[in-house]
Amino acid sequence: MDAIVKNFPLPGDLSERPTQQEAEEAVRVLLRWAGEDPSREGLTDTPSRVVKSYKELFSGYDQVAEDVLGRTFEEVAGYDDMVVVKDIPFFSHCEHHMVPIIGKAHVAYLPDGRVLGLSKIARVVDIYGRRLQTQESMTAQIAKAIDDTLRPRGVAVMIEAEHMCMSMRGVQKQGSTTLTTTFTGAFKIDAAEQARFMTMVRSR
Missing domain, CATH: 3.30.1130.10 (GTP cyclohydrolase I, C-terminal domain/NADPH-dependent 7-cyano-7-deazaguanine reductase, N-terminal domain)
Structure with a gap:
């Protein structure tokens, strides 16, 4: 099928992005929303790990195909x-x-x-x-x-x-x-x- 090509945002002013600390806090909010305790031993490092993995998983936003x-x-x-x-x-x-x-x-x-x-x-x-x-x-x-x-x-x-x-x-x-x-x-x-x-x- 032929598809409509969306204009995805390309890397711009990186200062517009949330900080790592803000991103980690967002993960803690989601953990609490899911019913978990972000402070328990198994989850204390999860926010930083998630943010690190997202940086890799969504690295395409920092690259230009051309x-x-x-x-x-x-x-x-x-x-x-x-x-x-x-x-x-x-x-x-x-x-x-x-x-x-x-x-x-x-x-x-x-x-x-x-x-x-x-x-x-x-x-x-x-x-x-x-x-x-x-x-x-x-x-x-x-x-x-x-x-x-x-x-x-x-x-x-x-x-x-x-x-x-x-x-x-x-x-x-x-x-x-x-x-x-x-x-x-x-x-x-x-x-x-x-x-x-x-x-x-x-x-x-």
Whole structure:
């Protein structure tokens, strides 16, 4: 499906962010709300651990995909066929419930004289994954970042993921998987290219 790309806030004035102390106090409030005693031995260091883990889990807000994708290579010996990086694992968090989304991304593009380092594609998946997300937005954001920076003949992105907001709460349907796709350029207008991408993703 094609998704609307949200404009996520990029890093700005870090002084606008709450302090570490304020963030830790917020965790203590949540612990009390859940019925716990933040002062008991097992929880005394939990607020600082949670804040530290959040800094890692949401590190995507401090990174810009265009910076990661900025370096490209033109010495490709005339190669102009599809480049596919599949089964890229990622962990994200649902923006509605702040619980994990666990999945893998498959990304392809058709070069137009330039190619990306393969690790850059995986890093872009991580950048958007390490933000509060919907799967639809994340799929479109990855495609748009590659499309805008590399200007290839087309980009294809597929994400398969399990949402803990469906598995752990609500309908509690463990093992259900959500699949989203975004296509640009030749992938969008040529059904044969879409089919070729899907076949390459599904091949083992």
